[in-house]
Amino acid sequence: MEQPGTTANSRTFTVDQATGFIKGQPTLQRTLSYMKNMFFDQDAVVEMLAKEDTKLYDFYDLGLPATPGDLATGTSIVYPGKVGDEYFMTKGHFHEILDTAEVYYCLSGHGYMLMENPEGEWEVGELLPGNAVYVPGRYAHRSINISPARPLITFFVFRGDAGHDYGSIEKQGFRKMVVEQDGKPAIVDNPRWRRT
Ligand code: ZN
Numbered sequence: 224m225e226q227p228g229t230t231a232n233s234r235t236f237t238v239d240q241a242t243g244f245i246k247g248q249p250t251l252q253r254t255l256s257y258m259k260n261m262f263f264d265q266d267a268v269v270e271m272l273a274k275e276d277t278k279l280y281d282f283y284d285l286g287l288p289a290t291p292g293d294l295a296t297g298t299s300i301v302y303p304g305k306v307g308d309e310y311f312m313t314k315g316h317f318h319e320i321l322d323t324a325e326v327y328y329c330l331s332g333h334g335y336m337l338m339e340n341p342e343g344e345w346e347v348g349e350l351l352p353g354n355a356v357y358v359p360g361r362y363a364h365r366s367i368n369i370s371p372a373r374p375l376i377t378f379f380v381f382r383g384d385a386g387h388d389y390g391s392i393e394k395q396g397f398r399k400m401v402v403e404q405d406g407k408p409a410i411v412d413n414p415r416w417r418r419t
Contacts, residue, residue, distance in 0.1 A: 236285065240330045243300040243376040245283040253280050255306070258314045261393070263400060263415055264307025271306060278302060279311045293383030299327075301334065301368040301375040308402040312337075315365030315397060319386030322360035325379060329354045332375035335401055335408070338362040345399055347410060350377060363392055367401045369408040 227235065237246050244250075254276040259268045271277055284297040304311045315337070318325070327336060329350040336356040339345035340363070348356035350366065358364045368375035400413040 234285065234287070238298055238330070238378060240376070243281070243283065243298040243330065243374070243378075245285065245298055248283040248285060248297070251282050251284065252278055253282075253314065254278050261314065261396060262306040262309050263402075263413065264309060267307035277304065279304075280313055287383060289384045289386075291382060291384050294380050295383050295385065296380050297378075298330070299366060299375075299377050299379060301332075301366055303368055303370050303372055303374060305403060308404070310367050310369055310401050310403065310408065312367040312401070313365050314389055315363055315392045317341075317363045317388040317391055318360075318381070319388045320382070320384065321388075323382045323385040324360045325358045325364065325381035325385075327356045327358065327364075327366065327377040327379050329356075330376040330378055332368060332373045333370040334375035334377075335367045335369060335410075337365045337367060337397055337399060337401065337410075339398055343398060345397075347399075350375060363397065365392075365397060369401065 255271055256276045262268050280301040282297055282299045287293050301311055329352055331352055334350040336348040336350055338358055340361045396413055396416045398416045399410050401408050401410055
């Protein structure tokens with residue numbers, strides 16, 4: 224009699240809903256210095272880095288095969304906080320195979336998924352526990368934690384060979400950004416965005 228989960232090809236894994244931790248996977252950490260040029264308030268970046276290289280997010284990737292028939296899967300945990308008035312967020316990326324979609328399912332916290340395509344159309348999806356955001360192909364995407372206290376935890380799935388293109392976003396940024404205004408999140412134009 225075989226036990227569940229002992230077969231060679233399937234994978235059974237546990238995602239901790241409160242922390243996003245996936246047992247047995249290394250934590251991949253991203254700190255402010257990794258994306259210091261992407262925040263609007265560069266004075267705030269310098270000030271924060273002088274004190275500490277604050278952790279903005281962690282992620283776990285199951286490391287499944289990168290073939291068109293497999294699915295890349297893992298979790299992302301964006302911590303609460305702001306750089307100036309701008310909320311902590313992930314670096315954001317297009318997929319290298321541009322026309323490939325992704326699903327983010329929110330396990331915990333409160334955030335936005337900011338999306339934009341090369342034609343300049345943009346959209347925002349709300350991430351709340353139980354919400355899933357389907358990011359269509361061709362859209363760059365970034366998750367943003369708008370909660371003052373709780374981490375934003377999402378579970379993602381996309382085509383295994385899609386790859387990440389971070390360079391385009393690093394060069395030009397997103398057209399929109401999410402800042403706190405009067406104690407509430409506001410989606411505003413990003414003054415640092417530039418057409419390349
Ligand atoms: Zn993606």
